Amino acid sequence: xxxxxxxxxxxxxxxxxxxxxxxxxxxxxxxxxxxxxxxxxxxxxxxxxxxxxxxxxxxxxxxxxxxxxxxxxxxxxxxxxxxxxxxxxxxxxxxx
Ligand code: HEM
Numbered sequence: 001x002x003x004x005x006x007x008x009x010x011x012x013x014x015x016x017x018x019x020x021x022x023x024x025x026x027x028x029x030x031x032x033x034x035x036x037x038x039x040x041x042x043x044x045x046x047x048x049x050x051x052x053x054x055x056x057x058x059x060x061x062x063x064x065x066x067x068x069x070x071x072x073x074x075x076x077x078x079x080x081x082x083x084x085x086x087x088x089x090x091x092x093x094x095x096x
Pocket of ligand 1: 019026028030034035036037038039040046050051055056065066067068069072081
């Protein structure tokens with residue numbers, strides 16, 4: 001799996017699925033994934049507002065995170081990603 005920064009979001013390529021993180025889950029709690037201490041201890045809860053800040057610049061919101069992604073600077077694209085993720089519940093299934 002490649003993991004190069006790109007302006008095009010590729011969340012779905014992530015094995016543990018970014019989609020499951022937008023159900024207001026607490027950061028660093030997805031079972032079976034080894035997070036960085038920075039992420040695990042961030043105390044963040046993934047509300048749409050937090051996710052918007054995070055996606056703008058992950059390393060600013062969570063210094064030393066191992067999510068090496070420079071951020072999605074285009075506000076409209078961020079809103080679209082978040083709206084997409086919000087369609088899914090914590091189980092990864094579509095809500096309706
Ligand atoms: C727009 C697309 C993306 C979204 C919406 C996204 C979202 C997230 C979120 C919400 C987390 C925190 C997960 C949690 O606390 O359970 C996370 C972590 C992570 N993401 Fe992304 N991500 C994206 C793109 C990427 C890309 C392209 C990569 C790889 C180049 C990546 C690599 C990682 C890694 C390694 C972590 C774990 C961070 C840590 O433990 O410090 N992500 N991502």
